[in-house]
Amino acid sequence: MKKKVLIIGGCGFIGHNLAIYLKKRNYKLLVTDSLTVNNYYSHKKGVDKNKNFYLKVLKKRQNLLKENKIPLKINDARNYKSITKLINNFRPDYLIHLAAVAHANVSNKDPYSTFDHSMRTLENTLDACRSLPYLKRFVYLSSSMVYGQFKKPILEESAICNPLGIYASLKFGAEKLVEGYNQVFKMPYTIIRPSALYGERCVSGRVVQKFIEAAMKNKPLEIVGDGKEYLDFTYIDDLISGINLSMSRKRGLNQTFNLTYGKSRTLLELLGIIKKYFPNLKVKLIKRDKLIPFRGTLSVKKAKKMIGYKPKFNLEKGVPKLIKWYENSKY
Secondary structure (H helix, E strand, O other), X not given: OOOEEEEEOOOOHHHHHHHHHHHOOOOEEEEEEOOOOOOHHHHHHOOOOOHHHHHHHHHHHXXXXXXXXXXXXXXXXXXXXXXXXXXXXXXXXXXXXXXXXXXXXXXXXXXXXXXXXXXXXXXXXXXXXXXXXXXXXXXXXXXXXXXXXXXXXXXXXXXOOOOOHXXXXXXXXXXXXXXXXXXXXOOOEEEEEOOOEEOOOOOOOOHHHHHHHHHHOOOOEEEEXXXXXXXXXXXXXXXXXXXXXXXXXXXXXXXXEEOOOOOOEEHHHHHHHHHOOOOOOOEXXXXXXXXXXXXXXXXXXXXXXXHOOOOOOOHHHHHHHHHHHHHHOOO
């Protein structure tokens, strides 16, 4: 019998890519999403200058789910009764919780919405799952932001976390809540910490996305600070393969994993790679947000050793792939 996977917030950037990946590996999928947080309905109301392109991308996500015969249930995880009913009817072997406000700047500007869409949805889902005998794993997507300022160039999962701002603090609090449900109810879990994601059909305003979109429109790339700070850029394909390994391997049980490329690069290095494709690139330096910590490399040694994680996409491989997608999408 096929193992069943329920993805909460599954029509987002990570979710729809993950659903398609798991479907091809013979899982039975159900995706649920309200489509209101950085998704179709919120962009439809928005005034972003790239609105029409983003709406096309968001519609493409839904079409890809349909083409892969993955059902999408429009549902708001803030509603305890509806999410509990959905879980009880589907009876997932694996539940992956992705519902959240996925941007630090947005979270710091609108804390109420962040708590409502990130913590309330998690609270409801955890409580609905706390005593399910068939649930093999509750997978929670956290963030590298929980570490705060990196005290070393490379951080392992055991490093002390000292988050900055609303977004990072909420993510770390959510991790402790997931662990708490394991302590009290023996609910099996895996926590994932990604970093600086990029890839096809992202509309979240992440660094690589913003750089490529500016370059293609011949507009200045806004570089924070002096461009010499490091980020562990992670291509979406590496993350979703790692999520699959973390939830399906026995050694991933009740563990926290960094799932990144495992080698940080500077913004200037990223700029250099993009400049090969757009030689007339313009750059504009902007003031750094004090609530964004200085980061570096997230060690993936634990994930490699315990679950066989093998990231494949450095920037030299991932960025050209994404540029080609933009070109084919007629951005």
